[in-house]
Amino acid sequence: MEMEFLEKKDNVLLDRIEIRFRAIHQNEPTPSRDDIRENIAKSLKASKDRVILDSMTSKFGLSQTIGYAKVYKNIEAARKHERKHILIRNRLVEEEKKKEKPEKREKPEKQEKPEIKEKEKKSEKVAKTEKE
Numbered sequence: 478m479e480m481e482f483l484e485k486k487d488n489v490l491l492d493r494i495e496i497r498f499r500a501i502h503q504n505e506p507t508p509s510r511d512d513i514r515e516n517i518a519k520s521l522k523a524s525k526d527r528v529i530l531d532s533m534t535s536k537f538g539l540s541q542t543i544g545y546a547k548v549y550k551n552i553e554a555a556r557k558h559e560r561k562h563i564l565i566r567n568r569l570v571e572e573e574k575k576k577e578k579p580e581k582r583e584k585p586e587k588q589e590k591p592e593i594k595e596k597e598k599k600s601e602k603v604a605k606t607e608k609e
Contacts, residue, residue, distance in 0.1 A: 478502045480516050483543075491558050492550040494521070500533075500542045507535050507542060510566065514546075523548050529555055529567050 484497040496517065502508055508516075510530050518525045533544030549555040555569065564570040 478505060478508055478512070478516060480513075480520055482520075492554040493558070494548045496546045496548065498544055498546060500544070501540060502542065503540045505540075513542070513544065514567070517546055517548065521548055526552050526569065527555060529559055529563060529569075531563060 479501040481499045481501065482496055483499055484495075486495045488495055498513075498517065500508055500513055500516070510533070511525075513533060514525050514528045514530050517523075517530075518528045521528075527549045529547045529549065531545045531547060533542050535542040547555075547559075549558075552569070556564065559569075561570065565572050
């Protein structure tokens with residue numbers, strides 16, 4: 478995999494270097510986020526933990542991936558400035574698991590009404606009509 482930097486910008490306020498890159502992967506599958514982070518870290522002589530891969534896209538049929546990454550001066554600056562879901566994607570923070578909801582109580586089963594025999598139903602109908 479070949480890595481080519483399209484744009485490199487030094488952001489002093491946020492203690493990072495912002496990079497737009499193109500990874501050419503001829504006759505190989507699309508590289509994983511970790512592979513690209515390692516490659517960027519190696520070329521900029523930084524540790525992999527300081528490299529945050531923000532986005533990457535590849536088009537069908539082309540053997541290239543274009544993306545945006547940030548290389549921070551230290552890990553604390555990355556944790557301070559980056560969004561939480563980006564830190565989770567780059568495995569710098571573990572995802573918080575949601576608490577399980579307590580199970581709902583089951584409603585007590587309704588008691589079935591005793592079946593009325595056909596003769597009793599007819600006699601009740603006759604009694605109602607006679608009263609009217």
